[in-house]
Amino acid sequence: MRVVITGASGNLGTSLLHALAGEPQVESVVGIARRKPDLAFPRTEWVQADIETDDLEPHFRGADAVVHLAWKIQPSRDLAALRRTNVHGSERVFRAAAAARVPQLIHGSSVGTYSRGPKDRAVDEDWPRDGISTSFYGRHKAEVERLADTFEREHPSVRVVRVRPGLVFKRDAAQGIRRLFLGPFLPGRLARPGLIPLVPDVPGLRFQAVHSLDVGEAYRLALLSDARGAFNIAAEPVLDGPTLAAALGARTVPVPRGLLRGAAGLTWRLHLQPTPAGWVDLALGVPIMDVSRARTLLGWAPAHSSVEAFLDLMAGIREGRGFPTPPLAESTSGPARTRELATGVGERDQHNRGGT
Numbered sequence: 365m366r367v368v369i370t371g372a373s374g375n376l377g378t379s380l381l382h383a384l385a386g387e388p389q390v391e392s393v394v395g396i397a398r399r400k401p402d403l404a405f406p407r408t409e410w411v412q413a414d415i416e417t418d419d420l421e422p423h424f425r426g427a428d429a430v431v432h433l434a435w436k437i438q439p440s441r442d443l444a445a446l447r448r449t450n451v452h453g454s455e456r457v458f459r460a461a462a463a464a465r466v467p468q469l470i471h472g473s474s475v476g477t478y479s480r481g482p483k484d485r486a487v488d489e490d491w492p493r494d495g496i497s498t499s500f501y502g503r504h505k506a507e508v509e510r511l512a513d514t515f516e517r518e519h520p521s522v523r524v525v526r527v528r529p530g531l532v533f534k535r536d537a538a539q540g541i542r543r544l545f546l547g548p549f550l551p552g553r554l555a556r557p558g559l560i561p562l563v564p565d566v567p568g569l570r571f572q573a574v575h576s577l578d579v580g581e582a583y584r585l586a587l588l589s590d591a592r593g594a595f596n597i598a599a600e601p602v603l604d605g606p607t608l609a610a611a612l613g614a615r616t617v618p619v620p621r622g623l624l625r626g627a628a629g630l631t632w633r634l635h636l637q638p639t640p641a642g643w644v645d646l647a648l649g650v651p652i653m654d655v656s657r658a659r660t661l662l663g664w665a666p667a668h669s670s671v672e673a674f675l676d677l678m679a680g681i682r683e684g685r686g687f688p689t690p691p692l693a694e695s696t697s698g699p700a701r702t703r704e705l706a707t708g709v710g711e712r713d714q715h716n717r718g719g720t
Contacts, residue, residue, distance in 0.1 A: 365389050365390045365391060365428045365429065365587070366390075366391060366392045366393075366394070366426060366427050366428050366429075367384065367390055367392075367393050367394070367427065367428065367429050367430075367431060367587060368393075368394040368396065368423060368424055368427045368429070368430045368431070368466075369381070369393065369394070369395050369396065369430075369431045369433060370396045370415055370420075370430070370431070370432050370433055370434040370457055371396070371397070371432070371433035371434030371435060371472070372393075372395030372396055372397055372408075372410075372433065373395065373397040373399070373401050373403075373689035373690060373691055373692070374433065374434075374435075374537075374540070374689070374691045374692065375532055375534065375537040375540060375541070375576050375691070375692065376433050376472060376532060376576060376579055376580065376583075377395065377397075377433050378536070378537075378576075378580075378687060378689060378692070379534065379576040379577050379579060379580030380431065380433070380580040380583045380584065381393065381395065381405045381408060381580075382405075382577060382580055383577070383580040383581050383583065383584040384405075384407075384584060384587075385405055385406045385407075386406075387584060387588075389588060390407070390587070391407065392407050392408075392409070393405070393407055393408040393409070394408075394409050394411055394423060394427070395408050395409070395410045395411065396411050396412075396413050396415075396420075396423060396434070397410060397411075397412060397413075397689070397690070398412070398413070398414050398415075398434075398690075399412065399690040400412040401688065401689040401690060402688065403688045403689055411423055415434050415449065415453035415454075415456055415457055416448050416449055416452065416453045416456070419460075420456060420457060420460035421460045421463045421464050423460075424460050424461055424463075424464035424466055425464045426464075427464065427466050428466070428467060428468060429466065429467070429468035429469070429470060429587055430457070430461045430466050430468070430469050430470070431470045431472070431583060431587070432454060432457045432458075432469070432470070432471050432472055433472040434449070434453060434454075434457070435449070435450055435472065436449040436450055437501065437544045437545075438544055438638060440500075440632070440638055440639065440640050443500055446500055446504065447500075447504065450504040450505075450508065451504055451507050451508055451511070454471075454508045454511060455508075455511050458511060458512065458515045461522070462515065462518075462519055462522070466522070467521070467522060467523065468522065468523045468524075468525070468587070469512075469515070469522055469523070469524050469525070470524075470525045470526075470527065470583065470586055470587065471508070471509075471512050471524070471525070471526045471527070472527055473505060473508070473509055473512075473526040473527060473528045473594070474501075474505050474528055474529060475528055475529065475530050475531075475572065475596070475598070475650050475651075475653055476495060476496070476499065476501050476502045476505040476506075476646055476650060477493045477495060477502070477505040477506045477509050477528060478491050478492070478493055478495070478528075478650050478651055478653075479491065479492040479493065479494040479495065479496075479506075480496060480649040480650070480651075481649075481650060481651025481652075482651050482652065483568055483570045483651070483652055484652075485652065486651075486652045486653055486654035486655075487651045487652065487653060487654060488596070488653075488654045488656070488657065489528070489593065489594040489595065489596055489657060491651055493506050493509050493510075494506050495507075496642070496645050496646045496649040496650065498641070498642045498645045499642035499643065499645055499646040499649075500640075500642060501642070501643070501646060502642075502646050502649075502650070509526065512524060512526060523590070523592050524592060524593075525586045525589075525591070525592060525593065525594075525595065526593070526594040526595070527579070527582055527583060527586060527594075527595055527597060528594055528595065528596050528597060528653070529574050529579045529582070529596075529597040529598065530571060530572030530573050530574055530597070530598040530599075530653065530670075531571060531572065531573040531574070532573070532574060532575075532576045532579050533573055533574075533575060533576060533673040533674055533676060533677035534575055534576035534577060534673070534676055534677065534680070535676045535677065535679055535680035535683075535685050536680065536685060536686065536687040536692060537576060537677070537680070537687065537692050538677055538679075538680025538681045538683070538684075538685045538686070539680070539684065539685060539686035539692060539693070539694050540686070540687075540691050540692040541677060541681075542681050543638075544638065545637075545638065545639050545643075546637060546638075546639075546681075547636065547637035547638050547639075549636060549637070550637075550681075552681050552682050552683075552684055553682060554682075555678045555679075555681040555682040556678070556682050557611065557612045557613050557614075557675070557678075558612075558613050560612050560614050561614055561615065562614055562615055562616070562617045563605050563608050563609040563612060563614045563615070563616050563617070564605060564616070564617060564618075564619035564624060565604070565605030565606065565609075565616035565617060565618050565619065566605060566619050566620070566621055566624050566648070567620075567621055568621060568648050569604060569605065569621075569624075569647060569648055570602050570603070570604045570652065571602070571603055571604075571647050571650070572598035572599070572602055572603065572652060572653060572670065573598070573599065573603055573670040573673050573674055574597055574598050574599045574666060574668075574670065574673060575599065575666065575667070575668035575672065575673035575676065576673075577667070577668070578597075578599065578664075578666040578667055578668055578673075579597055581664065581667075582595065582597045582658060582662065582664045585662040585663060585664050586662060589661065589662055591661045591662065593657075594657075595655075595657055595658040595661070595662060595664075596653035596654060596655045596657065596658060597655060597658055597664070598653050598655050598670070599666040599668060599669050599670040599673060600669060600670060601669065601670060601671065602652055602670070603670055603671070603674065607671065608674070611671045611674065611675060621644075621648060624644055625641045625644045625645065626641075628640070628641040628643070628644045629641035
C-alpha cells in the first residue's frame with residue numbers, strides 16, 4: 365500500500381507516521397508539508413507542497429490512499445487566509461484525489477463539525493453537522509464535510525472515511541499547541557500539578573480529549589479497513605472542571621459562562637493570547653461523542669485515558685517540548701518567544717499548517 369498524507373508534519377501527521385512505521389502492509393508513504401522537515405521516518409518520502417496553490421495530482425498518482433490532515437488554526441485574525449487553506453485547500457485535495465483516481469480518501473474531520481448538542485449523553489456520527497456558528501473552526505470543519513459529501517456522491521467507487529476526534533494532545537506537540545492556543549505570555553513552568561491552585565468550573569464546559577498517538581492508530585486502522593463513513597474518536601473520561609482539578613491537585617472555582625467568554629474575547633483583542641472567543645463557544649457547544657462505531661468496526665481502543673493525554677501535554681508545556689518539524693519545533697518560538705511576539709499573537713501565520 366502507498367499512502368499520501370497532507371499535513372504530515374503536524375500533531376496528527378507525525379502520530380500517523382509513527383503508527384505506520386511498523387505496518388507491514390504499508391510499503392511507502394509520501395508526507396506532504398508546506399515546509400519540508402529534516403526528519404526521517406521509515407519508508408517515508410517528504411514532498412514540499414502547498415495545498416492552496418501547488419499541483420497535487422502528480423503527488424497523488426499511484427497512491428492507494430490519501431489522508432487529508434492539512435489545516436490552519438492561525439492566524440486567527442485573518443479569516444480569509446484560514447478559509448483559503450481549510451476550505452479551498454481541502455477542495456483542491458479532494459479534486460486532485462479524484463483526478464489521480466485514488467481509491468481511498470480519509471479526511472481529518474473533528475468534533476468541531478457537529479452542531480450544538482447534549483453534554484449529558486453521547487451522540488453518534490449521525491448528529492447534525494453544521495458546526496458552531498461563532499467558531500471559524502467549526503464553520504470550516506462543517507463546510508469541508510459538505511464538500512466530502514459531494515465528493516462521495518460524485519465518486520461512489522472511492523471509499524471515503526471521516527475521522528472526528530476530540531481535542532488531541534501529546535507531549536511532543538506541546539510547543540505547537542501552546543503557540544497556537546495559549547500564546548507567548550504563559551509561563552511554562554506553571555504547567556505542573558500542584559502549582560495550579562484553582563480550576564474554573566464553568567456550567568456546560570464538558571469536552572473530550574484523546575492522545576495524538578491513539579488518533580494516529582485510529583487512522584492506521586481506518587487505512588487497513590474496508591469500512592466507510594465517519595468515526596468519532598475520544599478517550600474516557602469526559603473532561604470538566606472537577607475532573608481536571610482532581611488531576612492537577614487543585615480546587616474548583618465557579619465561573620459563569622459569560623465571564624469566561626468575555627475574558628477570552630478581551631485578551632484576544634488585546635493581543636495577549638491568540639485564541640478568539642469562538643473557541644469557548646465551540647467547547648461549550650459541541651456534543652459528547654459516542655465512540656462505539658470506532659471500537660466495533662475498526663477495533664480501536666485508546667491506550668491512554670483523556671487525563672493521561674492532558675497531563676502528557678502539560679508536561680510538554682512545562683519542559684518546552686517540541687518535535688523536529690516546522691509546526692512543532694521548539695525553535696519556532698525563538699529566544700524568549702520573540703518570534704511569537706513578532707507575529708502579533710495570532711496576527712500572522714507562523715509554521716502553521718500541519719493538521720489538527
